[in-house]
Amino acid sequence: MKKAVLITVVCLMVLMLGSMASAHELWIEVEHMPVADELxxxxSWGHIRDFYDPANVETFSLFVRYPNGQTEELELEAAGVQGRAFVVPQEEGEYVFWAVRxxxxxxxxDxxxxxxxxxxxxxxxxxxGPATSTEPTDLFFEIIPDADINSITTGTFSGQALLEGEPVADATVSAYGPDEAIVESETAADGTFSVDLSTPGTWLVKVSFETDEGSTVEGTDYEKTGRTTTLVVEIPGEEAVAATAPAAQEAPAANDGSTTNMILAFIVGVLLGGAVSLFFASKKSNA
Incomplete structure (x- = not known):
């Protein structure tokens, strides 16, 4: 019986750690800094609101499309757990940012x-100024909203997933919102989808799919290819403004991700140590 308990504890820890490893995604957040009048x-790399992994800016590329249609690659610098860049807005309109890891x-x-x-x-x-968020960018896999970002309010968010300009069918759609809200859907044959963003605040809309494409990269063979693209959507509302105002004053602390992982590692170590001790104590008593 005690041996079964040990095996169960170990299996649960493996599943817990595995779920954390699979939860990573890339996302971008922008804040206006009024004193310097810059964006x-x-x-960030990790899982929005849950944990951040330290950013290796050398693995990130960040671009911007200005309201006049011009595009530029931005220079990234390390800032705690994130990659960071600054843009001084010279004109009104929509500034579209995209990143690749x-x-x-x-x-x-498995x-x-x-x-x-x-x-x-x-x-x-x-x-x-000009609204261009419904127009594709140079990002080869992206989410195109049906309406201008500035016009999106609480309710149904509709968009289309495009891979190199072609619709992506049967892809998984997940939306992560305030208060741990999660909404899931999938894309239709023409790449379109809809999700209910019913709560004001910041939502991360994610589209992902996997194919049986294998090859070798940096000396490592792989059998499948998974692609994930995200779009941060702000749903306006008084409650959302009040909830996010304090957090908007500073970026997540540099140890957000590491602290979470350290706590998890400590809990796992305690559980594993207790389970192993229980197993050997049982074995000794049976000897």
Whole structure:
């Protein structure tokens, strides 16, 4: 009986750690810094609101499309757990930002090595200038909203997933919102989808799919390729403004992700140590 308890505890810990490893995605958040009158653009890797992994800015590429249609690659610097860049807005309109993380391999619990391709996009509105968020960017896998970002309110959010300009069918759609809200859907044959963003605040809309494409990257063979793209959507509302105002004054602390992982590692160590002690104590008593 005690041996069964030990096996159960170990299995639960493996599943817990595996679920954390599979939860990563790339996302972008933008904040207007009024004193310097500039936009601070943060590129993050981890799981929004749950944990941040330290950013290796050398693996990130960040771009912006200005309201006049011109595009530019931005220089990233390390800022705690994030990659960070600054843009001084010269004109009113929608500033569309997108980021790409260098593909890397990972092997989850099923033992199949995969190539992970992560992309992200967000839109920041300055004044009343041109709205271009419904137009594709140079991002090869992206979410295109049906309506201008500035016009989105509480309710149904509709969009289309495009891979190199072509619709992506049967892809998984997940939306992560305030108060741990999660909404899921999938894309239709033409790549369109709808999700109910019923709570004001910040939502991360994510589209992902996997294919049986294998090859070798940096000396590692992989059998499948997973692609994930995100879009941060702000749903306006008085409650959302009040809830996010304090957090908007500073970026997440540099140890957000590491602290969470340290706590998890401590709990796992205690559980594992107790289970092992229980097992050997039982074995000794039976001897």
């Amino acid at each position: 601070r653009v943060d590129v 260098a593909p890397g391999t990972y092997t989850p619990g 033992g199949i090595t995969r190539l992970s391709v992560q992309l992200a996009k967000t839109v920041f509105v300055v004044g009343d």
